[in-house]
Amino acid sequence: MTTAVLIALVALIASLLGACGSDDSDSGSGASFTMENAFGTTNVPVSPKRILAVSEADLNAAQVLGVTPSVVAEYKEFPFNTWTTDALKEADADPERIWTGTSYEIRTEDVVKAKPDLILAVGSWYMDDTYKQLSKIAPVVTFPKPFTSPSDVDSATFLRTVAKALGKEDEAEKVIKDTDAKAAQWREDNPSVVGKTAALAVQYIGGGISNDSVEPYVANYLKMFGLVPPPSSDPAQPSLEDLSSLDRDILILNFYADRKEITENTVFKNLAVVKDGRTVENKPLAEAAGTPTYLNMNYVLDDTGVRDALRAAAAKVKS
Incomplete structure (x- = not known):
């Protein structure tokens, strides 16, 4: 084998090894x-x-x-x-x-x-x-x-x-844009819900009730449906003796403990929103509010049960 052939062979092997190393780098190894x-x-x-x-x-x-x-x-x-x-x-x-x-x-x-x-x-x-x-x-x-x-x-x-x-930054921007468009269409299709005041209250394990709708992430979630959340200054943990902050056009409820502590409470039963039947107990709607993600936001926007529950409550609001 001539010297020229040997040099060419060594160069070929080196280039192949170099290509393998490049593939490893592209796969994210160490990068x-x-x-x-x-x-x-x-x-x-x-x-x-x-x-x-x-x-x-x-x-x-x-x-x-x-x-x-x-x-x-x-x-x-x-x-x-x-x-x-x-x-x-x-x-x-x-x-x-x-x-x-x-x-x-x-x-x-x-x-x-x-x-x-x-x-x-x-x-x-x-x-x-x-x-x-x-x-x-x-x-x-x-x-x-x-x-x-x-x-x-x-x-x-x-x-x-x-x-x-x-x-996945490009994919994220598409998800955000598409979801915003879907929410806008939802509000256009459900004008009776848009503009209604709403609170979302949760009874967690351990008892009592929490007005989660004063939290920014829940408030923004309610706005997705065109609902108006309560002021952030409202009590986050209202006492069972004063639940007036929950008396909105629509009250969304979620229970994790013995619901009778709340539903049989005299103050709660005398709220206008309760007496008029403007409360909503819809698990997907309430659960998604806990941590709104683009996956669950799209789910509830597509859910006819969520739409029907909010429409029914809004229809009972007295003008």
């Missing part, structure tokens, strides 16, 4: 970019292979972008909602579960066992306590500044944060 959040800076892998979603809202954000995380947290006391399970079936996906009890906190030992290479935690209520711990396991994507908790984060910011981490 990352930075994302700022309320607690610091995260180096996010370009092509994460094993994603953990620590809340149903984080799972929903990934799902609406066409991504199903490998591992998800599901709470035994609050199993996934219909829109989430429907999307899993549609994707023919059955991700691993990290189970928790009545608390929404994720145990770090379970996360270690899951071996994620990216943690989606924009919807986590425990970042103050767990961000540093989780960051030692894998990069954590959570809410950006100036937000201080998931309840402050608007739906668009939530989705865009997850989308940036997953390299």
